[in-house]
Amino acid sequence: MLIVPKILSSSQNNKEIFLYPGDLYFGQAPDRVRTLLGSCVAITLWHPRRHLGGMCHYMLRNPKEVDPVHLNGRYAEDAVLFFLQQLKHYKTPVQQYQVKIFGGGNMFPNTLGRTKNNIGQQNMRVGRALLRTHGFQVESEHLGGLGHRRIIFDLKTGQVLVHHTQNSYADRKL
Secondary structure, three states, X not given: OOXXXXXXXXXXXXXXXXXXXXXXXXXXXXXXXXXXXXXXXEEEEEEOOOOEEEEEEEXXXXXXXXXXXXXXXXXXXXXXXXXXXXXXXXXXXXXXXXXXXXXXOEOOOOOHHHOOOOHHHHHHHHHXXXXXXXXXXXXXXXXXXXXXXXXXXXOOOOOEEEEEEOOOHHHOOO
């Protein structure tokens, strides 16, 4: 199942795309892609000469074998396979892409965060391992910590803006 992301706005071929958890996107400049991450992870790929790339927003490691025909963007393995399929389609090698990885926040530090293997940590580990396995070199990352992140990825420049809010439910009085 490939989920089509929501187009927030579009003018003169310039699209603003929002990725929900499990969404996958690959396209060309001048598109901008946004998402909001908690324990989920986003990976961005950008080809500096061709101004194309993509972003995923995965939630978990895939509990079963990947089906390359029916990809599910909720899973890290499927998201990376989606990227590899796009690179093959555009006839571009892995080494030509700038890769960045974001997210994996601990959203509930006084509950789930007590365990060493919280979901955010698992998502970070699997993302890094998959990228390394498939020959991607991570240029930069913004991972872990408390709270959520807003991500904006500009396919024209390859720049990724990150707004990290580190407050948590544990810090609030309700």
